[in-house]
Amino acid sequence: MKTLPQVNAHPEDHCEVCGLSKVVVTIGRSMRVVAASPVMQRLLKRAALFADADAPVVIFGESGTGKEVIARALHANSPRRAAAFVAVNVAALPADLLESELFGHARGAFTGATDEKRGLMEAAGGGTLFLDEIGEMPLPLQAKLLRALQDGEIRRVGDTRAFAVDVRFVCATHRDLGDLVARGQFREDLYYRLKVLTLTVPPLRERREDIAPLAETLLAAEKQQGARFSAAALQSLASYDWPGNVRELSNVIKHGVALARGGEIRPEHLPDELGAKRPGQTPSRPRGAPELKTLAAAERDHVLAVLEACGGSQVDAARVLGIGRNTLWRKLGAYRLDASAATLGGAPGSALSARTRRG
Ligand SMILES: Nc1ncnc2c1ncn2[C@@H]1O[C@H](COP(=O)(O)OP(=O)(O)OP(=O)(O)O)[C@@H](O)[C@H]1O
Numbered sequence: 001m002k003t004l005p006q007v008n009a010h011p012e013d014h015c016e017v018c019g020l021s022k023v024v025v026t027i028g029r030s031m032r033v034v035a036a037s038p039v040m041q042r043l044l045k046r047a048a049l050f051a052d053a054d055a056p057v058v059i060f061g062e063s064g065t066g067k068e069v070i071a072r073a074l075h076a077n078s079p080r081r082a083a084a085f086v087a088v089n090v091a092a093l094p095a096d097l098l099e100s101e102l103f104g105h106a107r108g109a110f111t112g113a114t115d116e117k118r119g120l121m122e123a124a125g126g127g128t129l130f131l132d133e134i135g136e137m138p139l140p141l142q143a144k145l146l147r148a149l150q151d152g153e154i155r156r157v158g159d160t161r162a163f164a165v166d167v168r169f170v171c172a173t174h175r176d177l178g179d180l181v182a183r184g185q186f187r188e189d190l191y192y193r194l195k196v197l198t199l200t201v202p203p204l205r206e207r208r209e210d211i212a213p214l215a216e217t218l219l220a221a222e223k224q225q226g227a228r229f230s231a232a233a234l235q236s237l238a239s240y241d242w243p244g245n246v247r248e249l250s251n252v253i254k255h256g257v258a259l260a261r262g263g264e265i266r267p268e269h270l271p272d273e274l275g276a277k278r279p280g281q282t283p284s285r286p287r288g289a290p291e292l293k294t295l296a297a298a299e300r301d302h303v304l305a306v307l308e309a310c311g312g313s314q315v316d317a318a319r320v321l322g323i324g325r326n327t328l329w330r331k332l333g334a335y336r337l338d339a340s341a342a343t344l345g346g347a348p349g350s351a352l353s354a355r356t357r358r359g
């Protein structure tokens with residue numbers, strides 16, 4: 001098997017089994033790619049095999065999973081590593097601006113184009129052009145990109161002359177490109193032209209082994225002396241579902257560092273959505289799981305839901321609930337008492353305040 005060329009990797013970080021570094025390349029000066037889970041190790045092995053090829057690569061994955069990190073690792077391990085890695089967020093620019101940014105423009109091409117300008121494709125010459133959020137590329141530009149891919153040539157906006165560019169294309173998207181093709185929002189020919197080599201970065205919740213090492217790496221990057229996680233904080237991080245993936249983890253760590261003020265990061269320093277267990281609080285629950293509530297609260301919510309579904313008729317609601325009308329009436333009275341006690345500081349529940357009929 002081909003081994004991944006190392007860029008600033010630490011020999012002690014090599015996996016004894018696959019020979020691949022757990023920490024593959026340095027991203028910037030202080031950040032390293034973390035891949036402790038088998039699924040990420042497999043992904044990096046695949047990326048290592050793709051690094052030498054010059055064919056386009058598409059990196060799929062939810063937002064914040066580390067698609068750009070993988071793109072940078074790919075470039076850093078490719079024969080193009082000495083040349084530029086140019087990242088362009090396709091979704092961030094309006095179509096006209098994106099076209100002139102990517103392809104450049106001739107002098108006088110449009111109002112304000114007082115000079116000719118090199119595009120980012122030229123700037124990436126000999127290196128890698130990373131097109132992030134490729135699924136958002138406007139259709140007319142997709143046609144122009146296809147020509148660049150097919151012929152290796154581009155034309156600046158407002159220029160008739162074409163010239164060759166030597167760029168490796170790496171694209172990323174959180175969208176299902178096949179679905180965009182089916183809906184006519186992405187060119188089928190471009191799809192097949194780009195989708196030569198593909199990598200899929202799994203969401204963080206599917207590679208929980210990466211959470212702790214990522215958290216430690218991201219904490220170290222904060223350069224806050226003495227900052228460390230308590231065992232309970234690490235537990236909270238490990239059991240959360242991370243809908244925003246590594247980017248969310250990075251933000252949570254910044255939050256923790258700010259609140260812990262250089263001391264130990266404990267669950268109370270983490271954002272509420274992590275559901276960290278605090279004294280007197282209900283335990284955290286996985287995303288999508290039902291809200292954890294007391295039996296009395298569950299009964300109250302169910303009774304009120306049935307009442308609402310019965311258009312406020314207590315007779316119908318009692319029949320559906322399988323209880324006597326008087327029992328229902330007593331329960332509603334008790335809920336009203338609870339609600340008015342609670343509303344000394346807030347609004348009562350909507351179903352409770354809805355008119356109910358004893359009929
Ligand atoms: N394996 C990793 N090792 C170290 N840092 C990582 C890793 N994966 C992601 N990160 C960090 O998480 C953040 C998000 O990563 P990145 O920008 O590559 O994600 P993305 O998938 O491109 O996100 P988006 O879809 O929002 O563009 C970055 O700060 C990055 O440095």
Ligand SMILES: [Mg+2]
Binds near residue numbers: 068132172
């Ligand atoms: Mg990105």
